[in-house]
Amino acid sequence: MQTLLEAFRLIADPQVIVTVLLASIFGLFVGAIPGLTATMATALLVPMTFFMDPLSSIAAIVACTAMAITAGDIPGCLLRIPGTPASAAYTDETFMMTKKGLGAQALGSSLVSSVIGGLFGAIVLMVAAPSLARVALNFSSFEYFWLACIGLSCAALVSSTGFVAGLLSLFIGLLIATVGMDVISGSPRFTFGSVQLMGGVSFVPAMIGMFAISEILYSLLNGTARQRFAKPQKITGIFHGILPLISKYRTNVARGSVIGTIIGILPGAGGDIAAWITYATARRFSKESQKFGTGHPEGVIEAGAANNAGLSGAWVPALVFGVPGDAVTAIAVGVLFMKGINPGPRLFETQGAMLYAVFMIFLIANIALLPFGWLAIRAASKILSVPRPQLMAVILLFCIVGSFAINNTIFDIGVMLVFGILAFALSEAGIPIAPIILGIVLGPLLEQNFLTSMTIADGNLLAFFERPIAGVLGIFVLLLWSIPLVSAIMQVSRHVSHARPMKLT
Amino acid sequence: MSKAPFLAGAILSLLGAGVIAEAMRLPTIPGQTYGPGFFPVLIGAGLLVFGAIYALSVRRPMQAVILLEGEGTAPDEAEETVPERPFYGALAWLVTGLVATIFLWETAGFVLLMSVVLTVFMILLGVRFWHAGLVSIASTIIVYALFIKILMVPLPAGLLAPLGL
The missing domain is CATH 1.20.58 (Methane Monooxygenase Hydroxylase; Chain G, domain 1)
Structure with a gap:
């Protein structure tokens, strides 16, 4: 109770409130503009969070991403261009609804279901995280090693361009993480004599490069840099008749929230995958599955709830174990580390009030989605008419100043440029970027826990299976690793009969 | 492929x-x-x-390994608005501008450097000269003031130092 009161006191701080407000507006704007993703919004936000206290910075990231994911539905519905990847699953459906004159219903139902999904995920986070943390207090380096393995493996496995591409991306991230002084012995690795690289590759400039600069490069090379969007129709009355609609499809809201949260909690998978899967489950269990794709709200409601629920769920492993579930929480974990706060079960004892304050921010941000989302939909035609060249110039300016501001060195602007080009080249070659971030964040965790464990166990690898929880986690990891192997073997054995991958429909 | x-x-x-x-x-x-x-x-x-x-x-x-139904067939963005040709000029300028930024950071100063880089960048993307200049100078000065005064980041004044910026 005392903690709760203390938490209330923390979020009543004007700095926190103003931060949440500004971050929300920023998130809505970025989310509503196609080509700018929630991850990019977070990356651009990080240099700002550097000057805030830990609570404000986490609050800013939470509010910004929740708003961005929801605002991403707007251009999808109006122009058939998803604002963020998380909306891509049901973009066609909402656009068909708009064509049928149901645009208000499409936006209204995705907004309201987003709020419900987000709230559900936040409540699960509030309830599950502290009790999981109590279990995690007994974890040693053996368990943490396996947790890091699970996070990394899932990131590679769910990669949409194939697991080989995902694995490659992961190894690149892990390699980047090894640059600098080795934590155990202090010997410099891959620094090539550079003093600036001794401390490792700076995280923030690398991220800004990978998510913002690469996006600018992409739009320049694909000729979309000057593209103007068609003027969308004005949508009003989005809340009209929404409550009966939501209650008619309450099973979808519930299923979307539950599946979304679970997928979010799984390391490596976030809101966009949750949306794809729940859109598919909505269709599978629907009584009117033939209506899907013709402008039917059912899938939109389920997937709309799921992507916001996934966003909240991803914070469970991030806060409890320090093992992030997606690119956004990976960035958040990085921010907390920079502030000298190590996410993990101890945090629930030492910083209980702050954590409860973070949970409350989740609830507030999701409730604030209703008025903010309404405003964003009203302002949609204005937001979408922002000229692209000017927008890109301003983004570029913030990239440069943001990369510089973290360590006040020009070297970091170079890091940003190099990573921007690297990420652009990799995505042109079909290699995803998100696993790199997880590799960078989880790499040190993986290595430290491995080396610590081996020092304890005197180099005996079987020690990783000797503690009960570690053993279970270890077997789970081995099973995960066997999925691609088994599927490869099956593919070879059924080579003649046109082998197909396992399909989740 | x-x-x-x-x-x-x-x-x-x-x-x-x-x-x-x-x-x-x-x-x-x-x-x-x-x-x-x-x-x-x-x-x-x-x-x-x-x-x-x-x-x-x-x-x-x-x-x-796990194929999600519908994934990969994302809506065709280019369907309604015809994509333009790649902006090689702006791309080359972006990279040159960033490299120049790294080397001239202290000497030229933040405001001057960024104004030039961004103005040319926008002009190469078809924005009119006065418009591009106005947007870049205004945004650079706002960002400069914000980072120097509020966030205490030592952005260099460079050649414009005599102006007391």
Whole structure:
């Protein structure tokens, strides 16, 4: 109770409130503009969070991403261009609804279901995280090693361009993480004599490069840099008749929230995958599955709830174990580390009030989605008419100043440029970027826990299976690793009969 | 499929070999089985093997282990608005501008440097001169003031220092 009161006191701080407000507006704007993703919004936000206290910075990231994911539905519905990847699953459906004159219903139902999904995920986070943390207090380096393995493996496995591409991306991230002084012995690795690289590759400039600069490069090379969007129709009355609609499809809201949260909690998978899967489950269990794709709200409601629920769920492993579930929480974990706060079960004892304050921010941000989302939909035609060249110039300016501001060195602007080009080249070659971030964040965790464990166990690898929880986690990891192997073997054995991958429909 | 995946796979595979060679030279800690070179060797091996697999699988595209229905068939963005030609000029300027920024940061100063880089960038994307100039100078000065005064980031004044900026 005392903690709760203390938490209330923390979020009543004007700095926190103003931060949440500004971050929300920023998130809505970025989310509503196609080509700018929630991850990019977070990356651009990080240099700002550097000057805030830990609570404000986490609050800013939470509010910004929740708003961005929801605002991403707007251009999808109006122009058939998803604002963020998380909306891509049901973009066609909402656009068909708009064509049928149901645009208000499409936006209204995705907004309201987003709020419900987000709230559900936040409540699960509030309830599950502290009790999981109590279990995690007994974890040693053996368990943490396996947790890091699970996070990394899932990131590679769910990669949409194939697991080989995902694995490659992961190894690149892990390699980047090894640059600098080795934590155990202090010997410099891959620094090539550079003093600036001794401390490792700076995280923030690398991220800004990978998510913002690469996006600018992409739009320049694909000729979309000057593209103007068609003027969308004005949508009003989005809340009209929404409550009966939501209650008619309450099973979808519930299923979307539950599946979304679970997928979010799984390391490596976030809101966009949750949306794809729940859109598919909505269709599978629907009584009117033939209506899907013709402008039917059912899938939109389920997937709309799921992507916001996934966003909240991803914070469970991030806060409890320090093992992030997606690119956004990976960035958040990085921010907390920079502030000298190590996410993990101890945090629930030492910083209980702050954590409860973070949970409350989740609830507030999701409730604030209703008025903010309404405003964003009203302002949609204005937001979408922002000229692209000017927008890109301003983004570029913030990239440069943001990369510089973290360590006040020009070297970091170079890091940003190099990573921007690297990420652009990799995505042109079909290699995803998100696993790199997880590799960078989880790499040190993986290595430290491995080396610590081996020092304890005197180099005996079987020690990783000797503690009960570690053993279970270890077997789970081995099973995960066997999925691609088994599927490869099956593919070879059924080579003649046109082998197909396992399909989740 | 284009040549890009093959090239990327091949380069990453070579990088893996390089990483292994470099990691072998790292010191070992006496009395311990796993030293600072252990993880880099594993990572190098991973890059070497999977880079090669990726390069060789170009002909027969690898499919996701878990295929999500509908994924990959994202709505065609180019359907309604015809994409324009690539902006090679703006791209070249962007890279040159950033490299120039790195080298002239202290001497030229933030406001001057950024104004020029951004103005030219926008002009190359078809924005009118006065408009581009106005947007870049205004946004640069606002950002400069914000970071210097409120966030205390030492952005260089450079050539404009006599103006008391």
